[in-house]
Amino acid sequence: MIEFKNVSKTYAGSNVTVVNDLTFEIPDGDICVLVGPSGCGKTTSMRMVNRLIEPTKGEILIDGQKNTSMSGTQLRRKIGYAIQQTGLFPHRTIADNIGTVPGLLGWDKDRIKSRADELLDLVGLPPNQYRDRYPAELSGGQQQRVGVARALAADPPIMLMDEPFGAVDPITRDRLQNEFLRIQEDIKKTIVFVTHDIDEAIKMGDKIAILKEGGILAQYDTPENILVNPASDFVQSFVGGDRVLKRLSLTRVGDVDLEPANGSGENLPRINEGWTLRDALSEIIGAGADRGVVVTDGESNGGSRGTITLDSIRKISHGAETPRG
Amino acid sequence: MDSAAGNADDPPAAVLAFLQDFGLQEDKGLIDWEWLGDNFTEDVVPALLQHIFLCAIALAIALVIAVPVGILCARYRWLYGPTTAITGFLYTIPSFAMFTFLLALGFSVGVMPAIIALILYSLLILIRNVVTGLDSVPAETIDAARGMGLTDRQILLGVELPLALPVIVAGMRIAVVTVIGVAVIGAYIGGGGLGELVFDGIDRDFPTLYITGAVLATLLAIAADLLFVRTERLLSPWSRRVRRAG
Numbered sequence: 001m002i003e004f005k006n007v008s009k010t011y012a013g014s015n016v017t018v019v020n021d022l023t024f025e026i027p028d029g030d031i032c033v034l035v036g037p038s039g040c041g042k043t044t045s046m047r048m049v050n051r052l053i054e055p056t057k058g059e060i061l062i063d064g065q066k067n068t069s070m071s072g073t074q075l076r077r078k079i080g081y082a083i084q085q086t087g088l089f090p091h092r093t094i095a096d097n098i099g100t101v102p103g104l105l106g107w108d109k110d111r112i113k114s115r116a117d118e119l120l121d122l123v124g125l126p127p128n129q130y131r132d133r134y135p136a137e138l139s140g141g142q143q144q145r146v147g148v149a150r151a152l153a154a155d156p157p158i159m160l161m162d163e164p165f166g167a168v169d170p171i172t173r174d175r176l177q178n179e180f181l182r183i184q185e186d187i188k189k190t191i192v193f194v195t196h197d198i199d200e201a202i203k204m205g206d207k208i209a210i211l212k213e214g215g216i217l218a219q220y221d222t223p224e225n226i227l228v229n230p231a232s233d234f235v236q237s238f239v240g241g242d243r244v245l246k247r248l249s250l251t252r253v254g255d256v257d258l259e260p261a262n263g264s265g266e267n268l269p270r271i272n273e274g275w276t277l278r279d280a281l282s283e284i285i286g287a288g289a290d291r292g293v294v295v296t297d298g299e300s301n302g303g304s305r306g307t308i309t310l311d312s313i314r315k316i317s318h319g320a321e322t323p324r325g
Numbered sequence: 326m327d328s329a330a331g332n333a334d335d336p337p338a339a340v341l342a343f344l345q346d347f348g349l350q351e352d353k354g355l356i357d358w359e360w361l362g363d364n365f366t367e368d369v370v371p372a373l374l375q376h377i378f379l380c381a382i383a384l385a386i387a388l389v390i391a392v393p394v395g396i397l398c399a400r401y402r403w404l405y406g407p408t409t410a411i412t413g414f415l416y417t418i419p420s421f422a423m424f425t426f427l428l429a430l431g432f433s434v435g436v437m438p439a440i441i442a443l444i445l446y447s448l449l450i451l452i453r454n455v456v457t458g459l460d461s462v463p464a465e466t467i468d469a470a471r472g473m474g475l476t477d478r479q480i481l482l483g484v485e486l487p488l489a490l491p492v493i494v495a496g497m498r499i500a501v502v503t504v505i506g507v508a509v510i511g512a513y514i515g516g517g518g519l520g521e522l523v524f525d526g527i528d529r530d531f532p533t534l535y536i537t538g539a540v541l542a543t544l545l546a547i548a549a550d551l552l553f554v555r556t557e558r559l560l561s562p563w564s565r566r567v568r569r570a571g
Binding site for chain 2: 101
């Protein structure tokens with residue numbers, strides 16, 4: 001667990017407060033997204049966790065211990081770190097890049113090598129093909145995969161990620177996000193994730209901390225609660241006018257109670273159960289129908305599991321809690 | 326002219342004849358190949374070796390000074406202005422004047438003032454390239470290194486200097502060519518090397534000597550330049566193998 005306790009940061013000389021009395025907790029195994037407009041102190045807040053920046057006031061506890069209880073470098077070796085521009089070492093091979101922290105921790109060579117291969121597999125880059133290449137020989141998306149693998153190298157319980165999927169095209173970003181969420185299901189790291197993109201925040205976050213200019217915490221809650229009950233006009237405008245749709249994008253069709261299929265439904269649109277309600281809504285409206293036939297993942301013909309109606313989607317968009325997909 | 330042109334398998338003779346037309350040479354020839362053959366190992370080779378030695382020592386010492394000074398200048402930016410001003414001033418002093426000043430400062434004639442002059446000439450180029458090299462290291466690379474728990478020392482030795490190395494070696498390329506040229510003049514104050522052949526030859530009006538010195542100095546500069554180009558590539562395999570995937 002990471003606890004921010006009345007953390008403030010003011011830069012000497014300028015007297016500008018970039019982080020203002022921040023207090024919140026990040027439970028173990030959660031992805032906590034810090035999101036807000038530029039100048040809201042989200043990156044500064046993240047960098048205070050591993051003491052790349054020291055707070056002016058307040059303290060940060062990791063598992064109940066002050067993060068000042070050990071040296072900055074020791075602390076940082078225990079916390080994964082991935083950034084937008086990846087910061088891969090251009091003069092070291094992919095395997096050597098991934099092995100950076102294990103090397104600092106004194107692992108033996110064979111262990112570092114097998115760990116690098118294991119992580120390359122995890123992020124979908126065949127080790128035989130990639131371990132001996134240099135970063136410049138990889139595409140942007142591949143470099144960001146390596147950046148994440150490097151942050152995971154010494155299996156740290158905590159990871160700091162500053163727009164780790166920022167510098168790639170939207171399609172690649174979407175894929176990287178999905179892959180990372182899948183990986184996170186297994187590794188269950190406690191993650192501080194910084195982004196300026198509210199859609200990414202909603203998609204990635206178990207919890208979202210919305211910060212506004214001057215480093216003030218505007219709201220800290222689950223994506224659902226933020227979308228249903230924005231705490232202020234600022235939050236409401238920041239999450240955008242389409243927050244109902246955003247909320248639908250949190251739920252997968254397969255997680256909703258479906259109505260039994262009646263009739264053939266031949267003319268109805270096919271809805272993949274893996275889609276979000278938002279996609280389903282779009283598909284149904286686009287087809288000019290009022291319902292769609294839900295099919296099992298990977299089988300567009302047959303395998304019907306029931307139907308989903310516009311009415312049921314509307315109810316969910318207004319209604320009570322829905323399970324996360 | 327006619328007789329020389331007919332003797333096609335003896336190019337030096339052709340050159341010689343050409344120069345004779347301008348009254349530059351007596352019958353003996355511009356290059357006395359026989360003398361060169363007899364004295365090559367005794368006079369020419371030692372001069373060449375001494376020249377290499379002189380330049381190598383000067384460059385090594387200059388590098389030992391320039392790397393730490395360059396690192397300090399990159400860290401503490403206010404140092405860079407004055408450092409560039411001083412080394413820039415040294416660089417502008419004409420070489421003859423430089424040697425004279427050193428003698429005036431009390432150095433006795435010999436290898437010592439020659440080496441010092443060569444060091445002073447190299448400093449501007451080397452320091453500037455160390456600073457440029459360190460500046461060229463991407464900020465996010467250093468941030469990532471710090472964020473992963475590398476110490477300042479590990480960042481400097483393991484990340485910044487290796488990445489700056491190609492630029493530093495590029496500086497050495499320029500410095501080595503400069504130094505090889507200036508060292509020729511260093512012979513005037515007893516520095517030895519190929520310049521000795523040049524000055525000796527001029528004094529004795531013996532072209533074979535000064536042409537040999539000049540040609541060897543030129544070849545040496547070209548060879549050193551090529552050597553450093555190769556070194557530069559060797560030290561940065563990562564920038565060579567760029568074949569982007571997907």
